[in-house]
Amino acid sequence: MTYLxxxxxxxxxxxxxxxxxxxxxxxxxxxxxxxxxxLTQVVPGDPVSANLGDxxxxxxEIVAAFRARYGLDQPIPQQYALYLERLVHGxxxxxxxxxxPVTTDLSQYLPATIELASAAMILALVIGISLGVLAAIxxxxxxxxxxxxxxxAGVSVPTFWLALVTFYVFFFKLGIAPGVGRLNPGGKAxxxxxxxxxxxxxxxxQWATFGIALSHIVLPAAVLAIYTIGSITRFTRAAMLESxxxxxxxxxxxxxxxxxxxILRHALRPALAAIVTxxxxxxxxxxxxxxxxxxVFSWPGIGQYAYKSALALDLRAIMGxxxxxxxxxxxxxxxxxxxxxxxxxxxxxx
Amino acid sequence: xxxxxxxxxxxxxxxSLPTADGGRASAVxxxxxxxxxxxxxxxxxxxxSGKTLSALAVLGLLPGGAKTGGMxxxxxxxxxxxxxxxxxxxxxxxxxxxxxxxxxxxxxxLSVGRQMxxxxxxxxxxxxAEADKIAIDMLERVRIPNPRAAMARxxxxxxxxxxxxxxxxxxxxxxxxxxxxxEPTTALDVTVQAGILRLIEQLRRELKLSVLLIxxxxxxxxxxxxxxxxMYAGRVVERGARAExxxxxxxxxxxxxxxALPHGSPxxxxxxxxxxxxxxxxxxxxxxxxxxxxxxxxxICRADIPELRDxxxxxxxxxxxxxxxxxxx
Ligand SMILES: Nc1ncnc2c1ncn2[C@@H]1O[C@H](COP(=O)(O)OP(=O)(O)OP(=O)(O)O)[C@@H](O)[C@H]1O
Ligand SMILES: [Mg+2]
Numbered sequence: 001m002t003y004l005x006x007x008x009x010x011x012x013x014x015x016x017x018x019x020x021x022x023x024x025x026x027x028x029x030x031x032x033x034x035x036x037x038x039l040t041q042v043v044p045g046d047p048v049s050a051n052l053g054d055x056x057x058x059x060x061e062i063v064a065a066f067r068a069r070y071g072l073d074q075p076i077p078q079q080y081a082l083y084l085e086r087l088v089h090g091x092x093x094x095x096x097x098x099x100x101p102v103t104t105d106l107s108q109y110l111p112a113t114i115e116l117a118s119a120a121m122i123l124a125l126v127i128g129i130s131l132g133v134l135a136a137i138x139x140x141x142x143x144x145x146x147x148x149x150x151x152x153a154g155v156s157v158p159t160f161w162l163a164l165v166t167f168y169v170f171f172f173k174l175g176i177a178p179g180v181g182r183l184n185p186g187g188k189a190x191x192x193x194x195x196x197x198x199x200x201x202x203x204x205x206q207w208a209t210f211g212i213a214l215s216h217i218v219l220p221a222a223v224l225a226i227y228t229i230g231s232i233t234r235f236t237r238a239a240m241l242e243s244x245x246x247x248x249x250x251x252x253x254x255x256x257x258x259x260x261x262x263i264l265r266h267a268l269r270p271a272l273a274a275i276v277t278x279x280x281x282x283x284x285x286x287x288x289x290x291x292x293x294x295x296v297f298s299w300p301g302i303g304q305y306a307y308k309s310a311l312a313l314d315l316r317a318i319m320g321x322x323x324x325x326x327x328x329x330x331x332x333x334x335x336x337x338x339x340x341x342x343x344x345x346x347x348x349x350x
Numbered sequence: 351x352x353x354x355x356x357x358x359x360x361x362x363x364x365x366s367l368p369t370a371d372g373g374r375a376s377a378v379x380x381x382x383x384x385x386x387x388x389x390x391x392x393x394x395x396x397x398x399s400g401k402t403l404s405a406l407a408v409l410g411l412l413p414g415g416a417k418t419g420g421m422x423x424x425x426x427x428x429x430x431x432x433x434x435x436x437x438x439x440x441x442x443x444x445x446x447x448x449x450x451x452x453x454x455x456x457x458x459x460l461s462v463g464r465q466m467x468x469x470x471x472x473x474x475x476x477x478x479a480e481a482d483k484i485a486i487d488m489l490e491r492v493r494i495p496n497p498r499a500a501m502a503r504x505x506x507x508x509x510x511x512x513x514x515x516x517x518x519x520x521x522x523x524x525x526x527x528x529x530x531x532x533e534p535t536t537a538l539d540v541t542v543q544a545g546i547l548r549l550i551e552q553l554r555r556e557l558k559l560s561v562l563l564i565x566x567x568x569x570x571x572x573x574x575x576x577x578x579x580x581m582y583a584g585r586v587v588e589r590g591a592r593a594e595x596x597x598x599x600x601x602x603x604x605x606x607x608x609x610a611l612p613h614g615s616p617x618x619x620x621x622x623x624x625x626x627x628x629x630x631x632x633x634x635x636x637x638x639x640x641x642x643x644x645x646x647x648x649x650i651c652r653a654d655i656p657e658l659r660d661x662x663x664x665x666x667x668x669x670x671x672x673x674x675x676x677x678x679x
Contacts (some may be wrong), residue, residue: 248455254447265460
């Protein structure tokens with residue numbers, strides 16, 4: 001035991017931090033499986049009638065076969081134990097709707113959502129931080145006022161409504177947006193590597209496909225990003241005002257550094273440390289926000305998949321989605337802490 | 351004192367600041383100040399007397415909304431105080447500044463090496479390696495142990511005294527002619543204060559540096575400054591050679607400051623410590639701003655703002671009464 005403890009503390013901080021967080025994360029995931037399993041048991045509704053047609057549902061033999069196939073005939077604790085056992089082997093069970101392994105479904109839908117949310121996050125960070133910095137520099141002058149209105153609008157507009165309006169305007173009225181979906185109708189997906197079409201197209205060197213995939217993602221990503229642009233702008237402005245008033249910024253000016261360096265290196269850096277935390281939380285909110293945006297833009301992502309699974313009481317799919325979303329949350333949080341520690345050397349991981 | 355060519359001469363500096371109610375208030379009201387080459391000049395006065403603002407005006411770093419007047423001469427160049435852009439030329443290259451609190455004046459997230467070299471690389475257009483070498487030499491000069499390793503560390507890994515040494519090294523690494531040190535020891539433990547002051551004296555000698563040493567504690571500069579200026583409510587009230595001013599203050603305010611020192615009062619005349627507190631900007635009393643706290647005040651003190659006038663060679667006071675002229679040493 002003491003040997004174990006000694007070798008544990010001999011590990012580098014970073015590694016200890018990652019191992020500890022992954023361990024806690026695994027426990028958390030176990031809890032998630034339990035809760036989501038319990039929830040699927042207590043919600044009213046019968047997966048049999050939700051999945052079989054009326055006629056099939058009235059045939060006892062078919063019902064029995066359906067129950068046996070999905071393990072629904074077993075006692076509940078056994079069902080859970082069986083689920084966990086398969087989970088360890090990377091098997092999330094079979095979806096009752098698609099009749100495919102849930103892992104197969106997830107590997108198709110999840111990348112679409114990650115691609116969408118990442119694009120939105122990049123937009124939100126670039127635009128939000130730029131606007132926030134501008135607003136802080138121009139404090140109380142007209143650019144600041146304009147940016148304040150923009151960011152307020154961003155956090156006030158309902159995403160679903162915005163999705164409908166932008167789609168209507170850019171597609172029907174202006175005709176400059178491509179249609180819904182990830183590619184043009186009948187378009188051929190790039191060779192499947194990450195299942196994020198923009199990245200796969202790049203990897204395969206298919207420039208035309210990349211352009212099409214990119215043009216399809218811009219509008220939904222922008223809609224998804226609007227709220228986060230607003231909140232990151234406001235947050236960046238406040239953090240920049242705070243750091244611009246610090247002694248070390250005045251000291252940087254006294255050293256005769258160009259204004260650009262003072263702002264981007266000395267003032268923005270401490271602000272970034274705080275922004276990363278906000279961005280991490282925003283990413284989580286985006287993942288749930290995708291449900292609405294995906295449905296308006298027919299984006300075949302995890303939000304759509306979760307929504308359909310919930311309607312169909314597709315237990316394995318619901319649990320798979322919960323688990324994978326939990327894993328993403330855990331990883332994002334860990335990444336936030338790592339980036340934070342990277343930006344601020346005073347932070348000790350552990 | 352030998353006549354020296356002034357490196358910096360401030361003439362008729364005025365600074366006004368916007369007030370909360372939309373008006374303006376004078377904070378600095380006609381300050382003349384000069385520093386010779388290789389000279390250490392002390393600038394003393396209670397909080398709010400305008401010491402920091404005057405220094406920031408030299409660097410063109412006054413807070414937004416400040417309006418300035420007067421002239422600044424630096425090494426043969428003539429700059430209008432109102433044109434902050436002209437002063438930007440001096441910043442970091444010719445004039446460097448060290449601030450009061452080394453805990454907050456060094457950037458907490460940038461390595462010592464980065465903070466030592468970024469302006470050096472920018473001003474001199476030299477490479478990283480060369481800048482590192484100059485920076486390490488300078489850290490060694492201010493007696494940072496193991497300077498090479500210190501370059502890779504961060505400010506929070508050093509004590510307050512060490513940080514102030516690093517801040518001084520960073521200010522001087524570009525070879526400026528003038529160092530403005532704004533209360534460089536106020537935030538430090540008493541035990542390390544003397545070390546920092548000795549370091550400034552040493553650097554002045556070795557680097558032929560001129561120093562403007564700002565402090566509200568006349569005791570701090572007693573060993574260091576060649577000449578001192580005493581400010582009150584945005585004006586200079588006394589100026590002269592340090593030894594004389596400290597031994598025989600001629601302005602009642604200077605005398606009050608000296609008597610308020612906790613120990614080592616240079617004379618044992620029964621003048622008690624300064625009563626009351628200095629006025630805030632916008633509320634400077636008419637006439638001599640010090641008269642409400644002055645036990646020698648006469649009618650004339652309430653009427654006119656006294657001009658700084660020479661009373662001895664190299665010695666000037668802004669006091670029409672001059673009650674201490676006859677006081678023996
Ligand atoms: N940014 C600012 N905005 C408004 N008023 C200011 C600002 N900076 C300084 N002042 C005011 O100007 C006056 C002079 O300030 P200054 O900082 O020059 O004083 P000081 O002599 O350096 O005092 P201290 O010993 O406290 O540093 C003070 O009354 C202060 O309140
Ligand atoms: Mg000050």
